[in-house]
Amino acid sequence: MGLPNALLNIDRKFIFAGVALSIAIPLLNPIGFGTSVTRQVQNVYDFVEKLEEGSTVILSFDYEPSTMAELDPMARTLLKHLFRKKARVLGMALLAGAPGIAESILQEEADAAEKEYGIEWVFLGYVPAPTAAMLRIGEDISMVYPTDQYGTLITEFPLMRSVKNYRDIDLVISLSSTAMPQFWAQYAHDRYGAPVAVGATAVEAIRMYPYHDSGQIVGFLGGLKGAAEYETLVGQPGEGIKGMDAQTIAHLFMVLMIVIGNVGHVIERRRGKSS
Amino acid sequence: MFRRTIPLIFAFVVGTFMVIQFFIPHPTFQAIYNGVLDWQQVIFGFVLVVGTLSMVRHHVIRIQRKKEGYRYSMVALLGLVSMVLAGIIGGIRGGPYKWMFDYIQMPAQSSMFSLLAFFVASASYRAFRARSVTATLLLVAGVIVMLGRVPAGEYIHVGGLSLTDISTWILDYPNTAAKRGILIGVGLGMTATALKIILGIETSYLGRGD
Amino acid sequence: MNLSGDIGIWVAAILTLAVFSFLWKDNPLFRLAEHILVGVSAGYYLVQYAYSAIYKKLYVPLFDQGNLLFIGCAILGLLVFTRLVPRKSWLSRYPIAFYVAAGAGYSIPSGLQTRVVKQMQTSMLNFLDQGSLWTNVSAFLLFVGVISVLLYFYFSAEHRGAFGFFSKIGIVFLMIGFGASFGYTVMSRITLLIGRLQFLMGEWLGFL
Structure with missing residues (x-):
């Protein structure tokens, strides 16, 4: 079990916990992000x-x-x-x-x-x-x-x-x-x-x-x-502004998971090619 | 004949009338058009009632035949009967009908859909990979929009532009082009299907049998 | 922490947790919550359908306003119930044919106007009257995108040569569009969870 395997096989329950925490923590400790208007x-x-x-x-x-x-x-x-x-x-x-x-x-x-x-x-x-x-x-x-x-x-x-x-x-x-x-x-x-x-x-x-x-x-x-x-x-x-902090952190967590998955994928592919 | 041909002729007459009334603002046409719309709403209401009763019948059969999980069907029927009785006895304004909506239906339904947040995270981690040029395009656009549409995007800059600016441009132009192309295709497809219904080529809505 | 004393909030919280228990694995508690939801929602809908369609839209016009034309739609409406009787279910084809054909009829001219004519017209005209050079270029790109996406979906000719080139550009636009849709879908799903956690941590547990 090398690095790519570890990156590619994170248990889904950890991901679930990460999603829940990335929302719960900002709700408990608001950051106060402002939002621009489209x-x-x-x-x-x-x-x-x-x-x-x-x-x-x-x-x-x-x-x-x-x-x-x-x-x-x-x-x-x-x-x-x-x-x-x-x-x-x-x-x-x-x-x-x-x-x-x-x-x-x-x-x-x-x-x-x-x-x-x-x-x-x-x-x-x-x-x-x-x-x-x-x-x-x-x-x-x-x-x-x-x-x-x-x-x-x-x-x-x-x-x-x-x-x-x-x-x-x-x-x-x-x-x-x-x-x-x-x-x-x-x-x-x-x-x-x-x-x-x-x-x-x-x-x-x-x-x-x-x-x-x-x-x-x-x-x-x-x-x-x-x-x-x-x-x-x-x-x-109202509820929209209150939810923006949690929305932001949850999106960052999602992007982090996508990046981890892709890094694991690239390392695995390179190793596959060299072997 | 009465089972299939006449309903199809009926559909042809009603459908054709509703097409041509669009171009003829005559009072008589207008009156018939209004009548058709009124009738359509009542009939659709009956269709929905019958659809719900079909669901009741499905659960009753499961209970009668003691199929696997029939006890859950009993729970579903109990919920349905309670809600209907609450509506009939207490009325639809406030009372037990509204209480059951507020404290049973609303939390259960919204929780059911909120589960998708967990699964979309897990699925993105597993499946959202830059395997090819097109997949990379999809991934990059997705990530930019994900970050650009929350306040974080305003703090991340690429080449002098914030991710919010870049995502706004993606949404306003390439995304609009793709959605518009699909929209035009859907519009043509819907028109073709509607024509097939009126002309009796598409008959699946009548159900099977003669 | 300021735990709620409202029994309704407790019922809602228990149901929410029962649904969330599915994240561990499928279990009887989740299935119970699922079937309670199915039953209660169907009951709620049934009352709304019956009240709006039969009372508001049929009884009131027919009996309170004396509009006798509604006798016809009452008959057609009642025929829908024959759907539940297998031998007579063909009778339900009349009201269903009426409903479907009427919808098909009025959707043809307006659907073409809304989804096809207006959309094509905007794509063609917009890049002629925008402001700056950048918006002009972007609007032109939008026009090229629409055409190339449409070409990509045209399957009656082989995608080769200039046609193949434009259909490949169409794929690029589609992928960017799907990526944007994905980003928005994530946003949507996360919000739904924010709503539930706000309820659990706020209204129920009193943390917020």
């Missing part, structure tokens, strides 16, 4: 910043608990900004596991900003068949959501009396762990002209670059880093 996040912020008082924004929770660690911080920081700008928020959900997450976050942020249900925000809830729902909102939102999530007819809410379709919507924000933002761009933006901004898990965010480049979306927040950037712009640190 163009994509800045564009979303600038768009929200320019919204006039009383603008109407759809915030669609298109994710389930599996990815809430990435998307919850985005939802919170976006809501803080929207409520501060006195925008009216229509919360909705296009995945069946999303309503439970959405109602907690919307309620908590609305309470913190002292916003009144039915006048400044409303939770329309979950509906099946996402693409059909996106298209139908373009004609008449009351046919997609005859009631809010809790069964009250939407005609009873003062907020909904002035909203018929995308023409009355100033921005659609999709928070998603799936391909849903691509469909929002396809149907809400390209067909009906509604501006679309995206908050996506890092896995999905990488697919947003072509849509941003073509102007089909206003901008996007990608993963926890995106949330941290937006929190920086809003000036209210």
Whole structure:
């Protein structure tokens, strides 16, 4: 068992322990890394910043608990900004596991900003068949959501009396762990002209670059880093900024493991050639 | 005929209408288009309900036949029945339905997915090797993005540029080119599949049998 | 350390640890947590599906708003249940054909416009009106990248000569793109674990 073998055969349980520690230690002892802001996040912020008082924004929770660690911080920081700008928020959900997450976050942020249900925000809830729902909102939102999530007819809410379709919507924000933002761009933006901004898990965010480049979306927040950037712009640190130290150290640990594996591989290959 | 041919004709008529309505903003077309979208949402809701009931049937059969691990099926069914009863009796706003979501579904589902962090680390260590030029390109791009997208990247400089700058350029240009190429290919592929469905060439969605 | 006194937090913490026990090896505790999750999630979804599709989208329009057109979709919707009866399952083909064909229909024009026309248009026009020389070069590179990636995926001709050269350039772009995707995937997975550890060390154990 020589050096290359030792480098190439690290027990996976040590790697697991390394991953856990590289996250746990920075959480216990924060370093306080700052984060720079990317163009994509800045564009979303600038768009929200320019919204006039009383603008109407759809915030669609298109994710389930599996990815809430990435998307919850985005939802919170976006809501803080929207409520501060006195925008009216229509919360909705296009995945069946999303309503439970959405109602907690919307309620908590609305309470913190002292916003009144039915006048400044409303939770329309979950509906099946996402693409059909996106298209139908373009004609008449009351046919997609005859009631809010809790069964009250939407005609009873003062907020909904002035909203018929995308023409009355100033921005659609999709928070998603799936391909849903691509469909929002396809149907809400390209067909009906509604501006679309995206908050996506890092896995999905990488697919947003072509849509941003073509102007089909206003901008996007990608993963926890995106949330941290937006929190920086809003000036209210949250879970995004708190998680950045752990994210950084864990990435460094991952790179270290990749380097160790490759060094072992190169040494082994050279020895193989010389023998 | 009623089992296969008529459903295919039905699909052709509905599909063709939904294509041409895009180009004809006539009120009648608009009204039918709206109706189709409304119906589509209700039908999909029923499909999801039936899909969940199929899962229930699967577990019931496992219990009836006492297949290996049938006790776990009993646990799954108990969880399902409890959640449904909680929703029906206590309502969906707060109460036991929300409690079970917050303290059972949310932690279990998010923990299940968080396991991937460990496995992606182990897999990268074992498989992410510079074996060829193309594999090296993938590796280098991956490492730059990994470091460039966290604050550490701002402190590491190569040739006067920070890793954050380099990763931003990679993401904005070569990555966008690759993703756009794939996106255009996917767009053409989706269109071809949609056409095959409308024309009755692709029929797998109808299931097997005549 | 300020251990939580909330029973819900304890249930969540035990479930989290049960799932993490899989890292040691597959074991009954993990499988128990797994099946609790399957059952509870299916129950949650079932209530949402039934409430949104049957109550909100069918009962309210039909009975509260008197929209009789919804009788048709109620019939089609009920036909989906024949899927559970093998002899009559062919009847479920009508609603499924309706759903699939309608989706296919509206996705054709808009899909082509969004994914093909707009993307090609941007690639072709962007490098003509950028600012500095560097951004112009980069935008031109993007254009070459898109074309070469598309050529790489064209399998109806042999990849030789100039065609082979460009398809090889396509591979270079694809590899850089996949590398970037890998970096983002790592980022995503690490965040999910950060979320769970924040919960265990913060809400449960009270360290944070």
